[in-house]
Amino acid sequence: MADFDQELDASGLNCPLPILRAKKTLTPMETGQILHIIATDPGSVKDFEAFSRQTGNELMESREEGGKFHFLIKKA
């Protein structure tokens, strides 16, 4: 897994909280910085793809590991 600048553990949270928390964490970050998000909501896979397309923040990686979903998002 690539390096990241900040981490957000959204485990146990359901829609739309992982997206809302991610947005909140990304806001003060600088362009080019990378946020690592951990989630357990299976819906978050499609949601982070859609979030990335609509906000322009690049989804660099999306994978499942040990029942958890991991996302790397680069702030635009």
Add this chain to the structure above:
Amino acid sequence: MQEKKLAIIATKGSLDWAYPPFILASTASALGYDTEIFFTFYGLQLLKKNLSLEVTPLGNPGMPMPMNMDKWFPVMLTALPGMQSMMTTMMKKKMADKGVASLEELRELCQEAEVRLIACQMTVDLFDMNPGDFIDGIEYAGAARFFEFAGESDICLYI
């Protein structure tokens, strides 16, 4: 890219129906939408400082109930005293167990994200509601005010 706009009318005052306006509005703001919710009639309950919203199985054959009660429990008995508060307690517990946000939290997130919350002045007068019972930071206005924004919106929802 020009900012998209979402306009929502919230008309329902039950625990279950309180979720869609706040979920959609908070998510839309996270996606960069400029968002407004116009609360009218029973929807005004969603602006109260102390939310005491309930769910009812009455008149709702689609509501899943514990122990498959929706399949065999006589509809008339769902009107018994205490049923509504029992269903509400169970629903709240289920939501907490599943990591669903509380309404207070979603509403706060909406306000932080600068979603504009507008209370229908006519309804406030009609039901003699006390503005002191409502949360701070809301606007009181009428239908024309809603259309000013809704007319320019990309998405307009009636909930």
